[in-house]
Amino acid sequence: MSILNRIANLTKASLHEMLNKLEDPVMMTGQYLRNLEEDLGNAENALREQRIGVSVAERKSAEAAQAAKQSELQALAALEAGDEAGARVIAAAKIRYEEQAGQYAAEAAEAKERVAELEIRLEEGKAEFERLKQKRQELAARARKVEESEQLHRPNISRGLDYGAAAKGFERMEEKILEWEAGAEVSGRSYTAGSGSPLTGASASDSAAVAEELQRMKDQLASRDK
Template sequence: MNVWRRMAEMTKAKLNDMMDRAEDPVTMLNYYMRNLDADIDRAEAAAARQAAAATRLKERHEDALMVAAKAEMQAQEALKAGRDADAKQATLSRIYYEEKAVEYAEQFTLEKARADELLIRLAELKETKRQMIAKHGDLAARAAHAASVKRLSGGASAAQAGFRRMEEKLAAEADAAPNAGGDTGFAPGKTSPADALEEALRQLGARLKGTSARSGEKVAAAN
């Protein structure tokens, strides 16, 4: 497993852990998606630079091979013409450019491998983004559902609390009702002031009748 793949897996593992512990997963996901977009931009730029470097080395390799082949032809012509010095110089040039071609080929192989690794990293980042986009819709739906449930629960709790306050208020008013009438002294279940007055007059009349009767009896006894 190369270093880029390990970094990608560590990033995804960290992302999943943060998502699990986040109070607002959708907000956290949006934050990580913005960071991921920046990572993708950087990876694309790095991959493009690395690919350009590999391309330049490939071109140098091909140019060196062409120069070496040309020098080989010059050496052969010089040797046929008896120009040993020119043949020697051309041969030295051929050897030099063949060595450069090998050097460029090795560098190209290395840079090409790095470019390919960056492309793999870029593909992994884009796949991670694809998964995050797919997860975003699910998280948004779940968050909306949770918010709706919370609002409904909060509304029910508020209604219940309000109903309890109304019950308590009515109970308190009922307890205070006997004193609410002021001087009338009227309360539910008790005799009204008018009835009490009628009862008092009736009792007074009865007492007066009783007194008159007793007085008449005394007068009659005296005669």
């Protein structure tokens, strides 16, 4: 092994030893709980935003559907008055409103799925938070018992600190306390994202869809006049 490798290993070993001497298991479990509580708060905010998104999308879908119905009545009136050009423009608007209504309805459905998923995760997270709070009390009691020993030697566990998952952090702290307990016993003493832009569509004024819609309206008027 080269001198540089030996120096690097010695530096890492010294760093791990220093971290283990500074690390207080009870304090760290408290930090894990604060991290988890912050995550729960973020999840609750996200859930509120998704619920608002559902409400907005449903309202816009209903408004667009109503506008489509109104446009059809206006187009029929234009046809009755002999204004086919005007009816064509209104029929194109009706198609766009129907497209918008469909898009907003799809957005509302997607947002509802996200709401359901967030609700499940939030409930699971809250249950885990309560479980870990109880676990922390247990670990704190065990740590106090060990610290009453006159010859307490903290183990040198050369592993990095994991702040990402509260549950994993608790497991690590419990492992440390178990090692303290074992050491004390040997020495003879005790120790966890509105609605998007509506579909505008291509210009439908001269499209086949508009022509089809106009023909349907003409047929509707013809059958009504019979």
